[in-house]
Amino acid sequence: MASELLLKLHLQSNPEALCLVRATLERATELLHFQAPDSRAIVRSVDEALANVLRHAYQSQGNLPIEITCSKLLENGGASGSCKAGIEILLEDSGVPPNPDELKGRSLEDIRPGGLGLHFMKQSMDLVEFGRKNGKNQLRMIKYLVPAAFATKPEGE
Amino acid sequence: MQIASRISEGFTIFDISGDIDLAHSPQMRKALLGEIKEKRVPKVFLNLKNVRYIDSSGIASLVEGLKASRDTGSRLILYSLSTSVREVMQLSRLQKIFEIFEDEQQALAS
Numbered sequence: 001m002a003s004e005l006l007l008k009l010h011l012q013s014n015p016e017a018l019c020l021v022r023a024t025l026e027r028a029t030e031l032l033h034f035q036a037p038d039s040r041a042i043v044r045s046v047d048e049a050l051a052n053v054l055r056h057a058y059q060s061q062g063n064l065p066i067e068i069t070c071s072k073l074l075e076n077g078g079a080s081g082s083c084k085a086g087i088e089i090l091l092e093d094s095g096v097p098p099n100p101d102e103l104k105g106r107s108l109e110d111i112r113p114g115g116l117g118l119h120f121m122k123q124s125m126d127l128v129e130f131g132r133k134n135g136k137n138q139l140r141m142i143k144y145l146v147p148a149a150f151a152t153k154p155e156g157e
Numbered sequence: 158m159q160i161a162s163r164i165s166e167g168f169t170i171f172d173i174s175g176d177i178d179l180a181h182s183p184q185m186r187k188a189l190l191g192e193i194k195e196k197r198v199p200k201v202f203l204n205l206k207n208v209r210y211i212d213s214s215g216i217a218s219l220v221e222g223l224k225a226s227r228d229t230g231s232r233l234i235l236y237s238l239s240t241s242v243r244e245v246m247q248l249s250r251l252q253k254i255f256e257i258f259e260d261e262q263q264a265l266a267s
Binding site (some may be wrong): 110 | 176178180192210212213214216217229240241245248249
């Protein structure tokens with residue numbers, strides 16, 4: 001999969017940092033020509049992923065490192081196989097590994113506070129993949145670019 | 158995030174603006190539960206027109222407020238949902254669980 005580095009962010013595990021990441025990603029996705037609903041979906045997914053790192057991996061301890069790497073996926077329709085354009089986001093933290101049972105999500109029929117963040121990520125992105133490498137938690141997410149002609153307009157816009 | 162409150166006919170209206178995220182949802186939760194559980198206000202309205210962003214912790218606070226309102230026999234009423242709030246309500250399939258109205262006039266008349 002051909003890609004080029006778009007941006008790399010090093011931040012601390014503080015809730016106040018989330019709005020900065022959202023603003024940066026909103027602009028980055030606009031530059032990549034994502035439609036507004038997809039841009040919001042990407043921003044939402046990264047925000048929810050970061051909130052999970054803060055709450056679960058770092059158990060609400062501040063000032064611990066988080067790294068976000070965003071890459072632009074390049075379209076390649078050659079004979080060797082086609083790749084779609086899009087964005088790949090890799091989040092890395094050094095916190096507690098996630099519990100595999102918690103990564104399954106929960107039923108939405110169960111109306112209660114909590115547990116929605118993972119659902120939002122899975123609903124919003126084309127790929128959500130958890131892993132662990134070199135003692136770090138890694139979360140890889142991909143959203144492919146949908147040509148404007150195929151994009152659907154959400155209710156209320 | 159900013160929360161402004163108004164009193165109308167004995168009911169509380171919260172005008173919320175900005176981002177309801179991990180950093181700010183505890184503030185909204187405290188305000189909501191204060192009206193519903195402590196002051197026992199019979200109807201609490203949330204004007205969400207100027208909410209730019211809401212995350213799952215904000216939705217969790219709304220669900221908690223809804224449960225508290227059911228426990229105390231009061232009503233939590235949402236209106237003028239911004240695009241961001243509407244999308245997240247749809248994603249979490251909660252739009253049929255909450256009382257939601259298009260605007261303040263309809264909400265107050267309910």
